[in-house]
Amino acid sequence: MQEDMVKKIKQHPKYVELVSKRSAFAWVLAVIMLVIYYAFILLIAFDPAWLGKPVSEGMITSIGIPIGMVIIILAFILTGIYVQRANTEFDELTKQIKEDVK
Numbered sequence: 001m002q003e004d005m006v007k008k009i010k011q012h013p014k015y016v017e018l019v020s021k022r023s024a025f026a027w028v029l030a031v032i033m034l035v036i037y038y039a040f041i042l043l044i045a046f047d048p049a050w051l052g053k054p055v056s057e058g059m060i061t062s063i064g065i066p067i068g069m070v071i072i073i074l075a076f077i078l079t080g081i082y083v084q085r086a087n088t089e090f091d092e093l094t095k096q097i098k099e100d101v102k
Helices: 002-011 013-046 064-101
Strands: none
Touching: 002 013, 002 064, 013 064
């Protein structure tokens, strides 16, 4: 009985759509975050002196600190974007699949 249900769900066109859209979206967000992260790492590797400069004359905080904070905030924003889409579009597709498969 369970295997029939699983097979039915996997063959459902909306399930295929859901998996395709969710995977593509997750990959796009992952690539964006990796590019940002590795750009920061490359900046650390090739120009650490620039990151160590103070934000402004007389300040102790270096340029690297706000850049690092922006990267962390971007990670939260990208996560929020994913959750927003998952809670709306992906959940709606899941709901439709459940109704169709009953």
